[in-house]
Amino acid sequence: MCIDDMEKVIIVEGKSDKIKVETVMKDNVEIICTNGTISIAKLDELIEYLYDKEVYILVDSDDSGEKLRKQFKRELPEAEHLYIDRTYREVATAPEQHIATVLLGADIDVHADFL
Numbered sequence: 001m002c003i004d005d006m007e008k009v010i011i012v013e014g015k016s017d018k019i020k021v022e023t024v025m026k027d028n029v030e031i032i033c034t035n036g037t038i039s040i041a042k043l044d045e046l047i048e049y050l051y052d053k054e055v056y057i058l059v060d061s062d063d064s065g066e067k068l069r070k071q072f073k074r075e076l077p078e079a080e081h082l083y084i085d086r087t088y089r090e091v092a093t094a095p096e097q098h099i100a101t102v103l104l105g106a107d108i109d110v111h112a113d114f115l
Contacts, residue, residue, distance in 0.1 A: 008054045008108065011072070011079075013065060016092035021058065024100045026109040036064055043075055055079040056106055061086045082106055 008029040012018050018031045032046070057072050057079050059065035072079055082102050088094035100114035 007052075008056065009050060010056045010058055010082075010108075012091060013059050013068065014092065017058070017060075017090075020092050020094070020096070020099060021103070024096050024110050024114050025103060026111050029108060034068060037068065038071065043071065047076055050076065050079075056082050056108070058082040058084070058091055058102070060084075060090045062089055080106060 008027065010021060010029055010031045011034060012021060012031060013034055013036050015033055015035075018033050021031055038046070055076060055078070057069060057076075059068050061084055069081060073081070082105070084091055084094045084102060085098060088098060091099070096114045100110040103110050104115070
């Protein structure tokens with residue numbers, strides 16, 4: 001199996017979430033922003049693009065994040081869902097060490113400084 005066949009993708013809500021994850025992550029993983037919500041047409045397009053990729057969903061622990069997570073569970077059931085502690089509520093405001101621990105739990109390499 002070619003390495004290209006095992007590409008990893010993390011789906012986050014916003015640009016600040018993406019920046020936070022990029023800061024912590026060492027692996028070369030694509031990060032896709034939904035900008036909070038996603039239309040059915042855009043979701044269908046995204047699902048087609050994500051075919052044969054390892055997909056991780058990392059969204060906020062709030063109502064909009066949970067709504068998005070439910071949508072992905074329904075439309076992309078093979079994706080792995082990553083959760084931040086509810087006390088932080090948002091990916092962007094969670095400490096880097098917490099994000100690093102969450103990513104490491106999904107076998108995504110992180111910078112050792114954050115452990």
